Amino acid sequence: MKQVYILGGAQTDFARNWTKEGKTFMSMFREIVEDGLAAVGMDYDEIVRLNKENRIAVFVGNFDMEQYANQGHLGAFLTEVHPAFYGVPGARYEAACASGSVAIDAAHTHIRAGDYDVAIVVGIEIMKTVSSAVGGDFLGTAAYYEKEAKGIKFPFPKLFGKLADEIVNRYGPKLGEQRIMEDLAEISRINYGNAKRNPLAQTRTWYMSKEQACSRGTSTNALVGGRLAISDCSQVTDGAALLVLASPEYAKEFSKKTGRPLSKMAVIKGWGHRVAPLTFQAKMEESKNSPYLLPWTRQAVLDAYRRAKLDIDQIDVIETHDCFTSSEYASISAFGLTEAGEEYQAIEDGIIDFEGNANGKRKVPINPSGGLIGAGHPVGASGVRMVLDIYKQVTDQAGDYQVPGAKNGLTLNIGGSATTNMTFVVGKIEE
């Protein structure tokens, strides 16, 4: 597979509430484009030059701006950021919470097909424009609204609460319910803890401990979906992330012209994209005969490994879709870190923890950024933010949350109740 280069990118501070600042999604587009291009060292003249030859395009990942901010047609909004974008092809890509990843997919494919040399991918979501109850209803449109969300307050915690139930049903007889719930709390603790090292994480100043995460059903940690409590949930927020992708030829030319070293670039080595049965019930019915709770999530990971020609043994860091602790739990075996049903080992041994030495075992930290639980989950931005974070890891630019010596990383971005599953393997450039 022709490798597509990542020149760099940026994200907004996910702790910001843009509505409270008196700003709109348009302000967010302006800031992320300015910051993203500055991070890469690309100016507007270069965009104009590329566009004269029809060699640049824009890909916007967004879940539901129609409802949150009464705006569609987001692929056209970069023309409002700067006239350099007049005439540049653009569109909006959506797969619920995996919208950012399907935008990357389209950009990545157009470059591999030889259509464009440069693709600007923006993932964006503004969610604090409405109350959390209204926002929860909007999020219900990522499930099968009529069957799974209509009239239900906060449908997604309930759906992923059912995933926790299923984990307990399947593995409880062996492990015991309490141990599973403590392992889920450990996932929460790790993600919140990691967020403290990420200067752009939403919860970097918030308090969380293992004890707090275990105190489900108390006044400070209310239950929100079956066995799951507030501490098991990712955070709704406002945010955007941007990546600049390029053909190998352009990346090398750009490096020569601007002095930006290839060591500050990475490559997309593989990807996977699988859509599981839409409703949670249909998913569980189908997976009865599989060792995996989420077999299509596993398959999306396998597809990425196959295309990248590597395996979990060569993956040094993972950014996963911990919309809830239960989704991260189920993904551990999907990555191949353990067999299905033995996810507890990777958690209890400290394999996925950024901190500690895991008793000498090979570590594969999950979500050094803090993930969706710690860094925040502005829905359409998350898939782009994940790839940006892995890009930072494999180019040694992750600062306080750097995994030392990371060469290859994996992302898993899911939409709905693990319906859309999209993965990317991003790696260091081997020269």
Add this chain to the structure above:
Amino acid sequence: MKQVYILGGAQTDFARNWTKEGKTFMSMFREIVEDGLAAVGMDYDEIVRLNKENRIAVFVGNFDMEQYANQGHLGAFLTEVHPAFYGVPGARYEAACASGSVAIDAAHTHIRAGDYDVAIVVGIEIMKTVSSAVGGDFLGTAAYYEKEAKGIKFPFPKLFGKLADEIVNRYGPKLGEQRIMEDLAEISRINYGNAKRNPLAQTRTWYMSKEQACSRGTSTNALVGGRLAISDCSQVTDGAALLVLASPEYAKEFSKKTGRPLSKMAVIKGWGHRVAPLTFQAKMEESKNSPYLLPWTRQAVLDAYRRAKLDIDQIDVIETHDCFTSSEYASISAFGLTEAGEEYQAIEDGIIDFEGNANGKRKVPINPSGGLIGAGHPVGASGVRMVLDIYKQVTDQAGDYQVPGAKNGLTLNIGGSATTNMTFVVGKIEE
């Protein structure tokens, strides 16, 4: 460019009102998938077989199901049609009224990149779920809502009314306003007339004449946006269209296996994609120095010709985005049928008319299907319906609206006030 094959497809009857029938978008998904696969001769077993090798994907074009039917994540809904789609990659693609075309773009690109052998593209929109005033407000999200639509009743007729104003401003001094308005009425007459030959057109039983189209501002033809009246507008409706695209290798194998002749397949020869400044005002300011009212529309056409290695002389039929008569008027020179400012010639000489002989001049019928004005405009479906119609033309399957001997055709699908412009050249397979 590697050519992607069109195996065939289907559309729903655009005269249907699914809400009145007690049916939802889900019923529409079921019917269009069943009909589309039957038209091509592909069964669910074949989808399962292809998916085992990760060689098939689904691409859904949709503008705003979030608001019309409270549902996002449409790329996952084929799993609700049939379990054969479990695990098949899918996503939703949006560029306002050009959503169908950007879905085709993604599918077409993935096949060219060698990722998939088969792509199922579905364009879908259900619009009669709400009143026309509410629906008009939803459509405003295809413009810059805050600047161009908020608090405005039916913003789009007003925006394209301004385009009519601009046509009159620029060409009126030479042609006179009355002549321009009569030419716009002629566009309306042709589209309604063509629709009568299309058994799936929304207006096939409606009444329209040149006189009626000219009687703007009367009780039976009210003004809706500046100089434009009801007769100048395309029709909101419910509808879906489906195309099956394939790699050349698969198409030939499929033909051999099923007996479906290559003469019932066509190829995508070229495409163009350009995004003009978002607001109508910015568009007009930028185009002041261009001979074309919509220079990026012209460029999208030129890009398609360049990729297809042909010109207007080899185009035998066009399906264009006549959301209003003014958009079709401006597109005539964009296609290269006339110089900019001389669009009136192609209209008055009968070049674009399906009927008549144009006094021996070479004809290039526009919208033999009836177009958006005659066939109907279920927003997300239109781009797919256009390519389906050109496919029918170049494979001699257009029935009563067949353009005799058509070898190559062009589509122009626009989003917003001619903001997103996407074109495809579709042609007969040359063996």
